[in-house]
Amino acid sequence: MTFSVARRLVAEGLGSALLLAVVIGSGIMGQRLAGGNVAIALLGNTLATGAALVVLIWMFGPISGAHFNPAVTLVAVLRHDLPWRLALAYPPVQVAGAVLGVWAAHAMFGQPILQVSTKLRGGGAQAFAEVVATFGLVAAILGVSRFRPESTAMAVGLYITAAYWFTASTSFANPAVTLARALSDSFAGIAPSSAPAFILAQFVGALLAAGIFGWLLKPDTTP
Template identity: 50%
Template sequence: MKRALVAEFLGSLFLAAVVIGSGIAAQRLSPGDVGIQLLENAAATATGLFALILVFGPVSGAHFNPVVSLVDAALGGLSRRRLACYLPAQVLGCGAGAVIANVLFDTAPISISTTNRATWPHSVSELVATLGLLLVIFSLTRTKRDDRAAAAVGAYIGAAYWFTSSTSFANPAITLARMLSNTFAGIAPSSVPPYLMAQLAAPAIALPLLRLLYPTPSIPQAQAPESP
């Protein structure tokens, strides 16, 4: 348990540092060109997430995300005790990562964001982005293809930066952390509640879909042994 909690805390910390830090760097390196800034931020997040899952996946499962832990617990992959410990580790880790990212770029350790993102399309985007993330992760775990999760999750999040108007936060812990940086990746506190509601609604859709598509964890049909 101790090793898993350290992994979840550190993974969440580095994830927030990557998301926010690359956003600050993009804003400074490409001033006036929001498209290039988003491309730089998305590329850093996708590749960073790929690496972090490889590093911490064998220790904790590399959730870094409360909704991932909630769905894993609902599907029987995570105990309630471990779930109760994972959630604060993820939130605190992301918060620490936001502070570190600010410090790395010589800004105030905590600067409350003023970026308003509370629109209907943004909320729907967060629902869709989070739902897609859950389907990607648990379609792999339930078909014993966990070894592909790092690449698949990194690729999906990189794509979701572009096909959603919210740029795919898809994570309550990172959403809370991004309040603490008044930079490119920040979100105003007033915009947080609709984001959280959309993200937390996604498991209610993902769970029945996963149970329909993958009723029981199994070996992919293509790899299943032939009947005698």
């Protein structure tokens, strides 16, 4: 089934909004209920995000591809899975949807809608963690969609659930998510001054994965 450009863009925007509502909302809820235990708050944030990703990809994947992520969109273009003209429209919609999702989470929890994060996430280690996180995310998408496409949603959700815990940055792995989370002074926020390094690292990780898995997944032409 083919969907119009308008429907694809609405799917990307709505999916991004719901994803950020989950990320920010579960972070706020986790922090409120954890009684100061950061590990418990992070666990709640992790499980909600991973589960939501699976559902959102199942919901919107058949319509738009369920990227919700400019780095994933870039890789899709480089692999000729998405035309440039459509790809240029995806990131603004992803970012706008993500910001709306942040504001929706603030509204649900009775917080000021407009915020700016003060949570610094600086340093080379965290930037490198974002390279690793995004590399793994794109690798999961490319590898699983090639051999077990019906399992892609589950693979992405499970990978992000794991990456929240094994990366020093808690695996943002998404430039749109990073920009939106800079607008929330909550558990899941990131200070605007920390965002550029994260975003650069995310694109680097995505491009590395695209290059390596483009080679790995290419069928051999010699016996």
